[in-house]
Amino acid sequence: MSLRLRTETALDLTLQGTVGSFGVGRGDDRSLRVKYLLTHVGLNFSSASNDKLLTALAPVREIFDFKSLDFDEIMQRDIDDARVSAELVPYLLDESSKDMIKLFPPIVVVVMPIQQGRVQPDNFYPEVVEEKLAPDSDHDHSRLVIRSGAIGNEVFQFEQPIIDDQPLAHDLVRLRLNTHRTRLIIVDGQHRAMALLAIYRNLKDQWSDERRAPFKEYYSAWTKSYIERFNLTDINLPVLLCTVPELDEKYGGDFDMKRAARSIFLTLNKTARQVSDSRNKLLDDNDLISALMRRTLSHIKAKDERSSRALRIVNVELDQDGSRQRIQTPVAITGVPHIYYMIEHMMLDNGESVKGVKPRSGTFYNRTRLDDMLTRLEGRDLLGAATADAIRRNLFSSDAAEKLGQAFDKLYGAYIIGMLEKFEPINRHNEAVIEIGEQLEREHDRQLKPILLEGQGIGRVFEAHRTNLRQKLQSGYFRTDVPEIEASARRLDATAARITDAVARLHEERASRFFNNLNDKRVIRDGDDIEQKAVDLCNRMYDDIFSTVAFQTAIVCGFLGLVEKAELRLKRGEFSGAGDIIRNDAFDEYIGQLNGFFVPRTVAKLKNLIRVFRGEPTEEGQLAPIRPSTHTFREVVFRAEMQPDQWPKYRYLLLELWRPAHMALAAVVNEERAECRREVFSALHDHYETSYCKNFAKLKDELTSGERKEVFEQTLAPYNELLRNLGAEPLNRDAMHEAFSKVPATAATDLNTDSDLAELDDEP
Structure with a gap:
């Protein structure tokens, strides 16, 4: 009698449901077929697959360490735990309809292979084979089997019964998974899934994992005793588990599993309102x-x-x-x-x-x-x-x-x-963030560090949850476990206070670093501490200028655009004897000159920076109070809202600070600066002329030569004051006379009328 040995399967989770497919990709002959199983998961623990699937199912933030992922592997948004706790959990635990079946649209999951021995997404499945198996002792019908990986080391396996030579799309279709070689990545419906997972974890007390623990507080109001009042066996949510069998190690096209997961996400969410433009x-x-x-x-x-x-x-x-x-x-x-x-x-x-x-x-x-x-x-x-x-x-x-x-x-x-x-103002912000992160690390604060440093928008989610819980308590929403929930609300309030304190510390640290080069720090310090007025001034500079699309675009695109012009003119042979522009050297020179103005070393230069962007300091030796003035950048160059497409206004400001050493680049910068000055002066002159005519009830054609001279001087004075504060040479009077007579006044103020511009504003 021969000994028959059979390799044991590595597939440890079996799910039954209906099979189907759809395409993802670019919509042409290179699109890929997604094969899925539609099943359900719920809180009826008499079914072993429910427990196993709920254990395996988790949001991406808990599956992969963010630091270990390549940026290309980041696939989805953070979870709005406040909305899950405030809206979705109550829907599942609705006391007014507790005997009714609760239904969500399907949670869409990608069966993602992971690299052997690592919790890291893999680009492809192990080789996928398709075969028909005859009936055997365990199966009384033939089966179509689609399997990834050799038996004993499988990743997934579809099993479809064959009746009359046709594989069934429903009835006894199985998807079997190796939970050690795959991760179930939620690409759509992670908020719906989190509602179910929160209930499950509160019942099973499964929040101790380090990646789960920071989010436990959001769901603490839903206590185990409260949850157990409901008929949980009726809570079943549909789940769509997706595989892409073509993406195995033999695939030779452009896609991989990470791109496929993103494509599935965008296919489902491209037009959904809740998915941000970012x-x-x-x-x-x-x-x-x-x-x-x-x-x-x-x-x-x-x-x-x-x-x-x-x-x-x-x-x-x-x-x-x-x-x-x-x-x-x-x-x-x-x-x-x-x-x-x-x-x-x-x-x-x-x-x-x-x-x-x-x-x-x-x-x-x-x-x-x-x-x-x-x-x-x-x-x-x-x-x-x-x-x-x-x-x-x-x-x-x-x-x-x-x-x-x-x-x-x-x-x-x-x-x-x-x-x-x-660019030093940005670098010093980044340094301050690292310092605050190290402080939180030393304090072992498991809540603050995730909220501030380990997620995007978690702070907004936290505050929304805290507000919602307070409102529910005030309205008497909770009828049981109220003392425990009130204690949870007090913990949230305490955490909010610590967040406020941490952000204040960040702003103080940033301001301290921003003013670090000052030769006399008495104007920004009160003893050993930085004065609040200095912090407030610094915050305004970061919020209104340094962190905006317009300003950052002006720095980078302003530089590269003029370098390109200079390189083109060099290529045409316009500058005899001038060598090639070394971009890196030119950029370092440029940034160094900007830093000389934006990170002042003396109190006098600091006051010049304030005069350019804020107004006139009114007390000797002090930064505040600041009164409005007519010679700020916003009063001279552009008085409207600084939308992104207005970044050439900031580019001009930077041209007043930039003095390149390279002959060709210097010529291009000088020419561009002169053109910008003419346009700015023309627009500013029109503004003063219009105001003068309005004040004295005159038409522009009725102004006398003396009045025109007065308007010219009113225009010239604040512009030259702005230039003085920038450390630039004053305006040429003859060139400015020519400017307002020949350059259209609207040149500096025309607004882009693109329909989408209204949504791209830097300022609220």
Whole structure:
């Protein structure tokens, strides 16, 4: 008698349901088939699969260590635990309809392979095979089996009964999983899933894991005794478990499992209101600008404590609330919209989008041809003529994106990172964030550090939850366990106070570092502590200027745009004897000159900075109070709201500070500065002339020569005062006379009328 040995399967979770498929990708012949099982999960623990699936199911924040993921592997938004606790858990535990079945749309999960021996997403499944198996002792019918991995080391396996030579799409279809080689990534419905998981964990007391513990407090109001009052066996939520069998180790196309997961997410959420514009930009695999942005963010995320600079990914706000651009997270200094906007301009500007101080023109989101990008990145040499002619912003291969991306990193992306590292006001913010993080680490505060440093928008979620719980207590919503819930509310209040204190410490640390170069710190200190007025002044500078899309774009795109012009003129042979422009050297010189103004070393220069952006200090030897003046940047250059497309106004300001050593670059900068001055003076003169005529009830044509001279002097004085505070030479009177007579007054003030501009404001 022969001994029959059978390899034991590694598949330890079996689910039954209905099988189906749909396509993801670009909608052409390269799209991929997603094969899914539709099943359900609930709180009926007589079914072993429920317990096993709820144990395996978790949001991404609990599955993977954020620090260990490449930026390209970050797939979704943070969870709004406040909304889950305030809206979704009560829906499942609705006392008024506790005997009714509760229903959500399906939770969509991707069965993600992980690297062997590591909790890290893998790009592909082990080899997927498809075979028909005859009936055996365990099965009385034939089966179609689709399996990834060799028996004994499988990742997943579909089993479909075959009746009349046709595999069934329902009735006894099984999906079997190896929970040690896969992770169940929720790509849609993570809030719905979290509602169920919160109930399950409160029942089973499963919050002790280090990655779960920071979020336990959000759900503490739903006590075990309260939950057990309900008929939990009727709570069943549909779950769609997705696999992409084509993406195995034999696949030779452009996709991988991470891109497939993002594609599924965007397919389901592209038009959903709750998905922010930032998140859509972040995840879009069909936009080459998004791909280049992710490369830049990946380089930032790769920085760690060994970096000589303080920039970290926490300083980038990845998911902003709604479509507004103002930074909302206290530790962030820039955001996805900032970097996307810069890259979009760098790559798609046709050389005509920025002229003088007029707002940037053109609808960039409509620009799909990449002629300007290919020229800048020498794309025809990199890709070949045929590929370069066919590529579009929304139609490109992974190979083309990689080749162009490498050139972009060196020629353009490096300057975004360089600005965030080397421009001292931003660098000092980043240093302050690291210092506060180290303080929280020393204090072993498991709540504050995640809220401030380990998630995007968690602070907003926390405050929303605290407010909602207070409202429920005041309205008498809770009828049992009220003392425990009130204690939870007091803990939340205490945490909120600590958050406020930590943010205040961050602002004080940042201000202290910002003013660190001052030769006389008595004006910003009260004994050993920094004065609150100095902190407030610093906060206004960061909120209104340093962290805005317009200002950061002006620094980077203003520099690169003029370097490109100078390089083109050098190529034409206009500057005999001038060598090539070394971009890195020119950038360091440029940033150094900006730092000389924006991080003042003397009290006098600090007051000049205040005069340019805030107003006139009114007390000798003091920074505050500050009275309004007519010679600030906003009064002289632009008096309206500083929307992103108005960044050429800031570019002009920086031109007054920039004195390049290279002959060609200096010539281009001087010419551009002179043109900007003429436009600004013309617009300012028109403003004063209009005000004068209104005050004296006159038409402009009725003004006498003396009155015209008076208006001219009214215009010249504040402009020259602004230049004096910037350390620049005064205006040429003859050139300014010519300016307001020949340059249209609207040149400096025309607003971009693009329909989408209203959603891109830097300021509230």
